[in-house]
Amino acid sequence: MTDVAERREPEQAVPLAALFTAFLAVSLCGVGGGGGVVWARRIAVEKRRWLTEREFADVVSLCQFMPGPNIAGIAVCVGAKMRGTIGTIAAVSGFLVIPWVIGLSVGLVFLEYAHLTVLRNILGGIAAAAAGLLIATGIRLLLPHRRRPAALLFAVLAFGLITFAKLPLLAVLFGLVPLSIAIAGIEKARAR
């Protein structure tokens, strides 16, 4: 509630076109895993000043523990915050429509020539690097929880059950998450 008092002036309605172009830029700049958050923050917080740092951190946390493509979730939430339902539609359209058409066209040309040895080798190299980026992103987002032994235990369990035991995702998710939340709840109760 303090955020309201800090605000310099009453909120003016953000133009829908501005929401559209902002998330178009986020989408086109965010190449590779995780790049989107950087650009969403840069544009929504620093350049346009639509959200404070704290509000943006809230949105990212919310999106992190909801299913789906997280950056699309940021578009949904920022759009909803600025202009309600119509704002969400503008932000999500900006994020998706043009980048989807461009990405699909470029990607299909690539796929068409995927049998060529050179292109195949290039893509193989990119896939190897991309796998490393994904592993690093998981580790990086886990770092804030490294002081909680239970958190590390559940991360290792989830990793092992998928990688080595090859259990289906649903089984791992619905088997581990309730346990993990229960233990987090007990920890919190004890800390009081």
Next chain:
Amino acid sequence: MSDPSAPLALTAHLALVSSISFGGFPTVLPDVHNFVVTRHGWMTDQDFANIFAIAQSIPGPNMILMMSFVGWKVWGFPGAVASAFATFGPPCTIYFASYRLWDRFRDAPWQQIARFGLVPVVMGLVIASGTVMARAADTSWPAVAVTTAAAVITLATRLSPMWMLLLGGALGGLGRL
């Protein structure tokens, strides 16, 4: 594509997994891989790895694009559109509904507890996804080195991921992997 119900099965499956893809779509990649390659044989391991590499190296909503390529392989353009909607439709609806709730219960203790419980499991799943993709991509020791280097550099520096993708692509193109 021999089975006419294939597009429907794929779309329904993507709509299901996108609704449970906590932590983003990478967490469900092993499941999608299992569904389209192992169970249904709609594409080869090589196809799936190619699609992953392309989706990671072009700008835009890369996981939605990746699922669109999978849809394209199964059912052409309509498949690509259906897969895109199945991938972002259910999550965006959930995001919108939960944003409203979130604002109301911003300071509730259960929110922090849920986050503390969920995040470690989700991150374990993300790391597992990277490992599954590495298994498909790393066919040689130099490729393993590229994966390891990309992970270490990302953790140790603030270098743009683009450089790692470019380096991997360049080494691959020169036939060094």
